[in-house]
Amino acid sequence: MNWEILRKKIYYIDGSLRDIYVKDTSMGDWEKWIDLINTKYEVKFYNVLSGEIESRINKSIVFDYWNGKTDLLNNVTIYLGNILVKCHFFGGNEIENDITPTEINSIEDHNRLVDYLKDISTCLGKEVMLTPENYSEEDKKLIIVNENGIELDFSDHPIGGKY
Template sequence: MIWEKIKTDIYYSDGSLRDIYVLDSTIEDWKKWIDFINENYQVKFEYFDNQGNKKIESKINFDEVSKYWNNYENSISAEFLVGEVLLKCYFFSIDEIENDFFPEEVKTIEQHNLIIEYLKSISKILNKEVILTPENYSEGFRKLITIN
């Protein structure tokens, strides 16, 4: 594929993010995903301790994540680089692993290929479909990339 077409079709700049989803996720999927991220990427994990103080760690702490699922008052997040592209994960729901990134950060075919390798790795580890979509995917949105 020609990089210009990929950039235009997938990483177009319209002010929105691109989302990566693993739908119908389980606690076991989350554990596998967290282990994979902690083992393969430099992580910045932000959460709040029992006193409400913001904490930052270099690994995603599953025990802390499990305290925050379905608690929208305090969002916690992790960020990590895939090549030069910063991916963020907010731990909103057990049943959906979501990462997002700014499409403008994908500037070369090599960066695109690293994103594809990340999607393939997650799909293989979880044995699930991984999709890249425009921001705030719902059933009516188009899937930009599907890996299964």
């Protein structure tokens, strides 16, 4: 794997984020994802009820938001070394995380991110994809992970971002 190609085609710097998606998720999928993250990764969960930063995602607070018991949105930062993965728990039907491509600076960082994507895919038995920010079905998928199968799209970015 060539780092320069990865930087140019996947982790290009144009001021936008990259999104990580798992589509068509259920509350059961979210529960599995939260358990995986709490077990395997360092996290900082912002508990809006207490105003405190916690070292584990509080499932009941997240689910209370989705069930309309509170209108306060929580978020979590997941640490993959120097890569910060953000999740804001917008809705239950898809898992969405954000990363900043400026934090991916080596083949080791890329591998660390791909390992995270593989962990999620294996845990949920679902496709996980890395896309340009604000993905729609017409956009390309930069990386697709199906458990241990990995596809990378090295074609030019459709909006012509600066490389």
